[in-house]
Amino acid sequence: MTAQPNVKKGEARCPDAPSTQEIIAKDAYQAPAWVRCESYEFLGDEDISTDRYYDPEFERKEYENLWTRTWQFACREEHIPEVGDYYVYDIGRKSFLVTRVAENEVRAYYNACLHRGTKLRASGTDGCANEFKCPFHGWTWNLDGSLQLAQNGWDFPHVKAEEFELPQAKVQVLAGFVFINMDHDAPALEDYLGDEFMSHLNAWKLEDRYIHCHVSKVIPANWKLTMEAFMEAYHVIETHPQVAPSNADANSQYDTFGEHVDRFISPLGVVSPHLAGEYSEQDVFNMFTLGDSGALGDAERTLSDGETARAAMAKMFRGMFEEAANADLSHISDSELLDCFSYTVFPNLFLFAGISLPMIYRFRPVPGDLRKCLYEVFFLRPVPKDGERPDPAECVHLEEHQSFTEAEGMDEGFGVILDQDTENLLLQQQGVEASAKPGITLGNYQEIRVRHFEQAVDKYVSGK
Template identity: 70%
Template sequence: MLCDWDFPHARPEELALPEARVATLGGFVFINMDPEAPSLEDYIGEEALAHFRAWKLEDRYVYCHVIKRLQCNWKLNQEAFHEAYHVLETHPQVSPSNGDANSQYDFYGAHVNRFISTLGVVSPHLYGKITEQDVLNQFVLGDASALDGAQRRLADGETARSAMAKLFRAAFEAANNADLSAVSDSELLDCFSYNLFPNMFVFPGISLPMVYRFRPDPRDHRKSFFEVLFLKPLPADGRRPVPAEPVILSDEQSFTEAEGMDEGFGRILDQDTDNLFLQQEGLEAAAKKSLTLGNYQEVRIRHFEQAIDHYVAMPPPGQDWRSLQRRQGCT
């Protein structure tokens, strides 16, 4: 300490910077400033923890990282991605190859939920209107460059899903110099989405390998930041490429303008986010002061908002995060 003779009353151990609690999972670093908070393992729970460990995300690397500020609250920002109910209206171009209303929704304890949206199959809204060949032709994945423009006709009796599984496995192995022989067709094709409360979404599959993060704008509660990190498997030789530097878009830019972003997926993100300003305005102006949520397809939103309500209410001593688990029927 400078001029320590003048500070005989100051104890260095009392002036040290506060220590943060740090834990790692799947290659990600989690920081908690609350010394009384539960461990990351207790917070996530054993069942969900087993899922995260099985995906082995530590064996991926970030090849594209995009950040954009949106004109909406951070909670509204992430609720746009909790369900597949919006696909038919918001992303009509991918409906022919998206199971949307047939998606599966689950929650694990008070802080983790998930959906599995089956891809490469006909939307239930379009049964009888399109063919398996239409599904193959319309299939969309996060990094279309991996397919190198490949197109082919289905053989008699062959499904679009089985054809895409064969094509994807070969294309991804070649593009990433990785061995995917142990990866199931579902992991290759389907959209798995885990929400880790409060603001992290993990898409650990192969065709849509991403992480979303949602952060409030500290200067304006009506604005927030949306981050997208795209992941690829590590090369088979074990080399770990340098992670991509973040690309920061202006509020007006399209996601398609981000370097490294697949143009088709950039348009999907534009569709997901372009109407959030109107939603923010509508919620604030509406005479109806609550949302009407679907019983099943929007169960993740309800699960998320229950956690928000619990923590905002600041429960009295003795009613900690475990009381939230009990209240949500999670023991």
């Protein structure tokens, strides 16, 4: 695959291969508007400086200007379903008590006693409370953040209760997610996300899902490098060779929506352009459904004359999901059943839409070590028809040496893919620091999400 002469910057696409939209247009069940839209914009081709991945001064500016001014996914509503339920969310050295103070009101208090600074609740905890008491000296706050007790108040005549309410971050609940922002002058979350993405999000009804698996692991690379490993399908042919025969990797579509959201759509059931002519439709179907790397494991079937692997896979998935959900899915497109829809919400959230792969990724820096980050994977399932929302799954914490396949609830085939995605990252972290070249070079189309993301990083870090 060589450069295409006489093509304007950003207009080149994988030669002699159908586009994502051309693949989807041939499906038996038409895709909705949010799937069929395209929104690519050429954003330049200059290198991205590598010091952002290892420079302590750059990290300091991120904590000062980026994390304090952006909307971040703190927890899901199912984490705090009842009044008094709380969930501790940490970002860097900041910590928040996200709590439901009324049926329709959620607050995020800075998780620190206003006496001598002790955390009111330990990191990584959740629970239910009718007050927040400091474990050191017993200063206590009511659920609404008002000061209830300053121990030995006779010694604190200078403490005025109205001045000692727990400080709060800005909070919005959207699609079952609880978002927080430390900047009270920040735009409303809907404005931050933009109208285009909001129309997509509203179509997914993620408020009707709950977390049934939650896995976390510290990755030995800067949080931005780690995020960027998941922003493109360009790496599939080299890093995930077992899925390339049924993944149209180089055909994937890339879009940007405003300043804070981007996505790719990666079609499944179509052979990679890198392997064109090497596999039949039956081979593609078998690769996806049979064997250790197959998604279904034992779905043996011979395709009829003229039947494509993608059509057969969509039919199979439709039947499986209809049976599992006891529901009619004739209104769901083949693309929603099959394809990978990966959205990034700046700064650190990935949303995977569609029916077959509803997931959330979250990435956070590890305080005190800019060469490590905490990577979390959440799998979502529909709330049962009786309306009773199950409790969210407890987080399974993996040690750095452990494989994702060891996590309870993690599909082994997908765990292998995550291992492959993250095994490159230590070498990349070491490489960007060892390199004589002071920047990374990006493709104009397939790596547009990386550029879009880093341009937003630069904007916030510079204080704009």
